[in-house]
Amino acid sequence: MSWALGEIKALSIKAAKGAGFDWGIAEEAGFAVEWLEARGLPGTRAMAQYLSRYHRETGLDIDFCPLRKGCFVSDTNDLSSIEKTSAFQPVLMAPFIANVIEGETVKLSWDKNKLVISKDGVDYNTRYQLINEPCKLFENVELSSWYAPRRFLPHKTRIGESEKAYISILNALAHKTYAPATEESRLAGAGAGLNDND
Amino acid sequence: MIEANKVHKSGINKRPASQVMRLKRMGCFHQSRLSFMRVLLRRLKRESWSFERPAFEIDEKGVGYATYSVTGPKRTYTLIAFAHDLPAELRSDRVIAEAWDATFTLFDGVPTRDDIERLSKNVPLQEAGRISEKEISLSRANRSVRLFEYVTDCLSRGIQPETSEIEKVGYLMRTTAVYGSSKFGACDRENWANREEFSGSFQPELLAVWLIRTFAIDIVEHMAKMRGGENAVRLEADIRRRFGVGNSTGLGMAPFLINHPALIDSWINGRETALGIVCKLERATGHEISKFKELVERASLNADQWTTDHEHQKAKIACLQKDMEKLKTILDSDILEQEKPWQKLLLWGEDNLGFEGQEQLVSLMLEPYGYLVDDLSSDMKADETVQFRIRGNEKIADLKQSLNRVYAWAKDIDFEDSQANARVWYVSEEKLEPRLGERHEEPIEPYEQPLAPGRDAKRLMAALETWSDDETIAAFLMQHAEHRHIVRRVQLASQKDYAEIRDNTISSTMLPIDLLRCKLSFFGATKFDPRSDRWVRITMYQGAPFPDELHALDPDDLAYPPLS
Numbered sequence: 001m002s003w004a005l006g007e008i009k010a011l012s013i014k015a016a017k018g019a020g021f022d023w024g025i026a027e028e029a030g031f032a033v034e035w036l037e038a039r040g041l042p043g044t045r046a047m048a049q050y051l052s053r054y055h056r057e058t059g060l061d062i063d064f065c066p067l068r069k070g071c072f073v074s075d076t077n078d079l080s081s082i083e084k085t086s087a088f089q090p091v092l093m094a095p096f097i098a099n100v101i102e103g104e105t106v107k108l109s110w111d112k113n114k115l116v117i118s119k120d121g122v123d124y125n126t127r128y129q130l131i132n133e134p135c136k137l138f139e140n141v142e143l144s145s146w147y148a149p150r151r152f153l154p155h156k157t158r159i160g161e162s163e164k165a166y167i168s169i170l171n172a173l174a175h176k177t178y179a180p181a182t183e184e185s186r187l188a189g190a191g192a193g194l195n196d197n198d
Numbered sequence: 199m200i201e202a203n204k205v206h207k208s209g210i211n212k213r214p215a216s217q218v219m220r221l222k223r224m225g226c227f228h229q230s231r232l233s234f235m236r237v238l239l240r241r242l243k244r245e246s247w248s249f250e251r252p253a254f255e256i257d258e259k260g261v262g263y264a265t266y267s268v269t270g271p272k273r274t275y276t277l278i279a280f281a282h283d284l285p286a287e288l289r290s291d292r293v294i295a296e297a298w299d300a301t302f303t304l305f306d307g308v309p310t311r312d313d314i315e316r317l318s319k320n321v322p323l324q325e326a327g328r329i330s331e332k333e334i335s336l337s338r339a340n341r342s343v344r345l346f347e348y349v350t351d352c353l354s355r356g357i358q359p360e361t362s363e364i365e366k367v368g369y370l371m372r373t374t375a376v377y378g379s380s381k382f383g384a385c386d387r388e389n390w391a392n393r394e395e396f397s398g399s400f401q402p403e404l405l406a407v408w409l410i411r412t413f414a415i416d417i418v419e420h421m422a423k424m425r426g427g428e429n430a431v432r433l434e435a436d437i438r439r440r441f442g443v444g445n446s447t448g449l450g451m452a453p454f455l456i457n458h459p460a461l462i463d464s465w466i467n468g469r470e471t472a473l474g475i476v477c478k479l480e481r482a483t484g485h486e487i488s489k490f491k492e493l494v495e496r497a498s499l500n501a502d503q504w505t506t507d508h509e510h511q512k513a514k515i516a517c518l519q520k521d522m523e524k525l526k527t528i529l530d531s532d533i534l535e536q537e538k539p540w541q542k543l544l545l546w547g548e549d550n551l552g553f554e555g556q557e558q559l560v561s562l563m564l565e566p567y568g569y570l571v572d573d574l575s576s577d578m579k580a581d582e583t584v585q586f587r588i589r590g591n592e593k594i595a596d597l598k599q600s601l602n603r604v605y606a607w608a609k610d611i612d613f614e615d616s617q618a619n620a621r622v623w624y625v626s627e628e629k630l631e632p633r634l635g636e637r638h639e640e641p642i643e644p645y646e647q648p649l650a651p652g653r654d655a656k657r658l659m660a661a662l663e664t665w666s667d668d669e670t671i672a673a674f675l676m677q678h679a680e681h682r683h684i685v686r687r688v689q690l691a692s693q694k695d696y697a698e699i700r701d702n703t704i705s706s707t708m709l710p711i712d713l714l715r716c717k718l719s720f721f722g723a724t725k726f727d728p729r730s731d732r733w734v735r736i737t738m739y740q741g742a743p744f745p746d747e748l749h750a751l752d753p754d755d756l757a758y759p760p761l762s
Contacts, residue, residue: 001328001383002330002331002383003383004331004379004380004381004383004384004385004386005380005386005388006379006380006386006387006388007380007381007382007383010380021679022679022680022682022683023648023682023683024675024679024680024681024682024683024684024685024686025679025682027586027682027683027686028682031583031586068679071588071675071679071682072672072676074587074588074590075588075590075591075671075672075675075676076590076591076670076672077590077591099587157331157386157389158331175627177625177645178624178625178626178627178630178645179624179625179626179627179633179635179642179644179645180627181626181627181628182640
């Protein structure tokens with residue numbers, strides 16, 4: 001079994017809203033997951049981990065929110081605010097950084113992770129730490145200019161069975177945006193009540 | 199053709215969005231040359247696509263599967279149809295149904311036995327199943343019990359069904375959902391959007407529906423044969439063509455127009471550009487005038503054949519029928535012999551016809567000019583990622599200017615008024631489908647979807663009052679993430695004239711069927727039959743050629759009913 005990128009993008013928008021973000025940021029979460037997965041990075045699990053912590057800890061410091069930081073970078077078209085910074089799940093900032101860099105290549109690093117980002121793709125050198133579980137705050141996130149990589153991670157068009165548990169997390173958060181059904185809503189909300197069986 | 203179009207596109211006048219993008223008018227749109235079904239059939243004919251039915255493994259009870267393959271210059275696609283024996287009490291068009299008379303998927307290529315086996319375990323389950331990157335669409339259909347039984351009975355006894363009986367319904371099967379890009383695991387649109395044969399909008403989905411129409415005929419003829427044996431006959435070609443495919447569409451589709459502003463702009467812009475090109479013509483030739491007059495007669499017949507029990511639509515049809523008579527009368531004058539004939543006729547229509555008549559006239563005016571307008575269809579699509587990113591370095595002054603230009607109409611609405619904010623668009627837990635509820639009667643506001651751009655734009659205007667013009671949008675959004683959604687929308691709508699509907703989408707008087715009608719007219723649907731103000735039945739491909747006769751017939755000529 002596999003999932004379509006567009007399917008997980010739509011799910012991530014709802015999950016981010018369900019986790020407590022406004023619609024506009026939630027849309028950016030959908031953009032980010034699709035961007036990461038298409039470039040071979042584990043966007044689904046990164047987002048699921050971050051959103052579930054954000055939802056669990058009401059008032060989790062938004063100054064360290066990778067989505068808010070990413071939006072600011074993208075909106076201002078300026079990377080300087082994240083040259084040295086602290087953030088949860090830094091990989092989630094990558095799509096927004098890519099919005100800004102045009103032809104440049106940059107390296108986003110934290111702990112032992114080095115993520116190389118260019119318009120055409122990404123590369124990283126340390127697989128095991130890229131997504132930590134559970135999601136924690138990194139106080140040593142750095143962004144710098146870098147050399148164009150010799151290789152990119154292979155692009156992907158599907159999300160595999162290995163992400164099933166994280167998709168379940170996103171589903172549970174998305175569920176919070178759905179109104180419980182009542183008999184009234186069943187009839188009135190969809191406008192039925194007429195015989196449609198002729 | 200492209201050169202001709204470039205010449206004719208320059209210096210044209212298009213109708214303003216403030217006139218076109220009103221729900222009352224959008225709820226009166228009619229199919230046209232640029233409708234996606236017609237675009238599809240023109241291509242299939244032009245490129246001489248071939249058709250086969252490699253499998254028809256259906257038993258005497260009507261249970262089994264069939265495959266329909268179509269092959270063009272580069273690729274083959276296959277509709278896989280699963281036929282079921284559905285007890286009457288389970289037959290429902292509602293999206294909450296769990297069983298159907300038939301279920302379908304459009305497969306990218308030629309399916310193997312393993313593919314069919316895999317799909318036989320998933321496609322019949324619809325939303326509860328999973329499909330893969332090899333499948334492009336997922337859909338289902340129910341029989342029109344009345345007409346299906348009548349036609350089976352006639353054919354089994356060796357006689358053709360009465361056309362008057364066919365007209366009462368218009369189809370043997372009615373699809374109730376046609377899911378596309380990435381839904382339930384289907385292939386992402388990005389993976390096929392650049393294929394030449396799918397240029398434009400909704401081409402694979404409508405290919406599937408066209409093949410479903412053939413399947414519906416095949417299965418009724420099969421059932422007649424099972425019942426009548428040697429006595430049974432098949433449908434004659436002219437009678438067969440009178441069967442379209444039905445479709446039942448509910449609220450699930452209504453938010454689509456609001457959720458895809460760039461795409462809607464491309465659709466409306468295509469049609470308005472075509473109209474502008476025609477209105478710019480200095481003269482009409484005798485041939486163009488006679489073709490137009492013939493189609494006015496045929497559209498008039500279509501209006502006469504259009505039935506509904508819905509009071510609102512009944513009144514609109516009655517008005518359309520009168521409008522068609524007025525149109526025929528003015529055409530007896532020399533209006534089309536004059537200079538700028540189409541511009542004159544359009545303005546006459548605005549002064550003398552209702553919205554149904556005006557929009558029917560617009561569609562008809564494009565008919566004689568396929569060579570000028572048909573290729574506009576390839577631009578009726580959108581890459582929605584292009585304008586997703588917010589231009590945060592723009593100034594607050596720019597944003598205020600865009601708001602004043604695109605959302606001026608919203609300023610006059612008091613969104614605190616309980617009638618103006620009466621509705622809430624939300625998604626129900628039960629089937630994950632969009633619904634419309636009453637804000638002041640149900641506890642649904644916390645679940646509201648962002649489908650009220652007018653209200654949100656007005657809230658944004660209020661929030662901007664304390665911000666000076668030279669500050670940036672980025673700075674504003676850093677403090678006001680709650681406005682991020684509408685800021686993105688305003689920036690898009692400021693660059694695309696027809697992206698935004700100029701009406702209150704949460705008002706107590708808003709009719710969701712207006713949204714449905716607009717979308718379905720671009721598909722090419724006819725015979726809109728609202729069953730309430732929230733769902734509608736339509737007919738697709740009625741009169742159109744079947745695969746085995748496409749080479750011999752002109753699909754565009756069959757878009758209106760024949761006069762005889």
